[in-house]
Amino acid sequence: MGTLQIEALGTSFTIQAKEDSEYLKELLEHYQNTVKKIEKTTGLKENLKISILAGIFIADEYLKEHEKLLKTNPDLAKVDMNKVEEMTLGMINSLDKIL
Numbered sequence: 001m002g003t004l005q006i007e008a009l010g011t012s013f014t015i016q017a018k019e020d021s022e023y024l025k026e027l028l029e030h031y032q033n034t035v036k037k038i039e040k041t042t043g044l045k046e047n048l049k050i051s052i053l054a055g056i057f058i059a060d061e062y063l064k065e066h067e068k069l070l071k072t073n074p075d076l077a078k079v080d081m082n083k084v085e086e087m088t089l090g091m092i093n094s095l096d097k098i099l
Helices: 021-042 047-072 074-078 081-098
Strands: 002-008 011-017
Touching (some): 002 021, 011 081, 021 047
Antiparallel strands (some): 002 011
16 A cells, blocks of 8 residues: 655645555656646646646546557457446545545
């Protein structure tokens, strides 16, 4: 189990997750880099809009990589999406409790 102190877009809080701390740091770094790119390219200053765009950009990255992976390995399409959705909702629920 890892912990991570998050300081981003004018807010600060700590989370705990099943993943190790190094992995959580990598996630935060990727998110922060995405936020910086959005701020630089769009000139936005509103944290909520920046945060939403960062989420969309990262979801886009994920979906593109997922599609590439499915093309190279069709058996992955058999992954139980209900389990994936359950895990995602669990993470969102944990974040809601923290915030």
